Amino acid sequence: MEMGKSLRELLEEDEKDPMNDNDLDEAIWLDLCKRISNPEDLKHFQPPVAVFYASYLMEHEVGNGGFSQAALNIPEWFELSAEAYRTLGKSVAASIITEVYQRLPENEEIAKKFARVRFSGRIILLTIASIFMTSVPTRRKSGR
Numbered sequence: 001m002e003m004g005k006s007l008r009e010l011l012e013e014d015e016k017d018p019m020n021d022n023d024l025d026e027a028i029w030l031d032l033c034k035r036i037s038n039p040e041d042l043k044h045f046q047p048p049v050a051v052f053y054a055s056y057l058m059e060h061e062v063g064n065g066g067f068s069q070a071a072l073n074i075p076e077w078f079e080l081s082a083e084a085y086r087t088l089g090k091s092v093a094a095s096i097i098t099e100v101y102q103r104l105p106e107n108e109e110i111a112k113k114f115a116r117v118r119f120s121g122r123i124i125l126l127t128i129a130s131i132f133m134t135s136v137p138t139r140r141k142s143g144r
Contacts, residue, residue: 007031029056039080054084058097067100075104 058081061070078101085094
């Protein structure tokens with residue numbers, strides 16, 4: 001996406017000369033990242049933008065470092081992300097996000113303690129990961 005193009009211009013260009021889906025997603029994502037830094041910013045956008053942004057953000061955080069990374073980096077996005085996944089018809093994913101979010105307050109004091117420690121991010125992530133590994137039940141498919 002060229003600098004200075006609006007999302008509307010990008011989508012209009014894509015309609016005339018379709019981009020690869022991944023390239024289009026990435027171009028939209030990068031543009032939105034310049035405009036959205038917290039859930040409050042979504043009030044300036046239509047609901048489909050909130051669904052796209054919140055689901056994409058959670059996907060990237062969890063895909064990059066698991067729910068422990070998402071809990072550390074974007075706890076304020078959990079509810080919106082769960083709602084976005086519900087809107088997309090992904091009720092299992094929405095339920096998992098909601099379950100993890102509901103467990104965050106149980107560990108808030110521990111998380112705050114480790115967040116104040118000035119160790120490398122990896123140590124903090126591993127600490128938060130260990131909290132979640134002991135508090136979030138694993139989901140197993142029947143027959144395993």
